[in-house]
Amino acid sequence: MATLEEMRKELDVIDGQITSLYEKRMEICAEVADYKIKNGRKVFDRTRENEKLAAVAAGMSTEFNKKGIKELFEQIMSMSRKLQYQRLTDAGALGKLPFIGLDKLDMEGVRVVFQGVEGANNQAAMEQYFGKDVNYFHVAAFRDAMEAIEEGSADYAVLPIENSSAGAVVQVYDLLVEFENYIVGETVLPIRHMLAGVKGTTLSSIERVYSHPQGLMQTSRYLDAHAGWQQISIANTAVAAKKMLEDKDVTQAAVCNEYAANLYGLDILARNINDETDNSTRFIIVTNQKVFLKNASKISICFEVPHESGSLYHLLSHFIYNDLNMTKIESRPVEGRSWEYRFFVDFEGNMADPAVKNAIRGLREEAMNLKILGNY
Template identity: 70%
Template sequence: MATLEELRKQLDTIDDQIVHLYEERMRVCEAVGEYKVQSGKKVYDQTREKAKLADVASKVSGEFNKKGVQELYEQLMSMSRKLQYRQLVQAGALGRLPFIEVDSLEKETARVVFQGTEGAYGQAAMKHYFGENCNCFHVHTFRDAMEAIEDGAADYAVLPIENSSAGSVVEMYDLLEEFENYIVGETIIPITHTLSGLPGAKLTDLKKIYSKGIALMQASHFLDEHADWQKISVVNTAVAAKKVLEENDPTQAAVCSAYAAQVYGLEVLADHINNEKDNYTRFIIVTNQKIFLKKATKISICFELPHESGSLYRILSHFIYNDLNMSRIESRPMEGKSWEYRFFVDFEGNLANPAVKNAIRGLREEARNLKILGNY
């Protein structure tokens, strides 16, 4: 019986042959890529690849080896495609992405919309990004804001997309896919909830607490200490503050920001009542123009995939191959298609970068309905 060292030497000899054959295969793949550059033929030929996988599987024995050789050839063909995508990009075959690079956004003359009402966290985020004196107005829903910029009533919208404790604002992902609006910036603000009531109100007299559902959840530890209080959900925290002011009832209070309490003349009865003391919300800046800042470092995209084994794995390999750091992935069910999903991905990069162009080329070929949501 051979020793372990002898067996390893046999493997080394076989591996040397595999490495040599791999390089020989890639040289042929490069020639195939040159042909496709000249002829305009698509890189990804799904019919050909499926036939190839069936063919190699038929040449080995045993189910384990059949599955293994198919996985091996999936990787070999994936590397071939990536090489050919790079050749196409180098030849200028990617074409111009429909996004225009700009040095800066026109903040001083812009008209900005935010969702909510006076005193909302969205207004605070807007002022943080555009300045205290920006020309702005507010609307009732996220959809209203997206329609306002699509119709040209506003140049930019400021909308929440993620909270550090509550997670993603899933509605925003659906709206980004639906509307022809694009992310051009982001801003992150701390979310610090207070319990605020009418001037002179006392905690011992309170009966009803109003706020947005997610804010009530984020302050649940404090609120649960007062089991007799009725918690009532409203559209947002600023609406809650406004309601307490308008109803002029000292037994009512709102979970809202100190900014909203100031706007509506309320008194802070308890400060920093968040469960999580480090609580932040990320807001995106959206416009109807396909533009991106020269200094942009993050790209958001969405795409659909066939409902089959390995489809997401194969798509994500484009980020790995091009050394692109993926920072976030979300999935949303597709309307009318059971068990099929649309994926939303954030990754580091700039649309002018060759590695990004190469990755997008591959993603366009192999995913369904790829949409670039913005570079910011």
């Protein structure tokens, strides 16, 4: 029987042969890319790759080796595609993405919409981004805001996309897929929740607490410590504050911000009741134009993947091979298709960058229903 050292030397010889053959294969892949550039052929041929995987697996003697060789060749073919995409980029064959680069956003005489009522955090985020003198109006639901910019009654909408402690605002993610609207900016607003009620309200008199579901989630420790309080979801934190003024009921209180409490003349019964002291919400600025700032540094996309092993891994590898830093990934169920998911990804980059064009080209060919949500 051979010693361990002898077996390792034999493996080294085989590995040397594999690396030599790999380099030879990639040289031929470069020639394939040149042919496809010249003849306008697509890089990714799913039927061809499936046939190749079946053929190499058929030559294996055990089920273990069949799975292993398929995984190996999936990686080899994935790397071959990336080389071909790179050659396409170098040859200028990737073209332009359907977005117009701007030096700055048009802020002159624009109209902005936000969801909620006067005093909402959405309004505070709007003023933080556009200034206090902006022409604005508010609507009852996130969908209404998306419809307003789609139909042109507003130029921009300000929408919450995620909170640092409560996570994603899933309705907004779904609406970004449904509507042909695009993210052009973002702003992060510190969220400091207060408990407020009409004059005469005390902690002992409270029976019901109203707020947006996110407001209730973000203050759950404080609220749950008062076991007798019923927690009731409402459209918006500022709507909750307005309800206190309208009802004038000392058995009710609202979780809202200080601005809304002061606006509706409420007494603040407890300050800074957030579960997390560093609580903030990221808001996106959305428009119906396919534009991006030339100095934009973040891109948001969404896509679906085939319901098969390794499909997400292969898609995410496009960020690795193009040296792009992925900063966030979120998943949402695909409506009407049980156990299938749509992925939302944020990564650093600008749509004018060749590496970004290269990655998006690969993602577009290999993913299902890729949508660029914005560059901002």
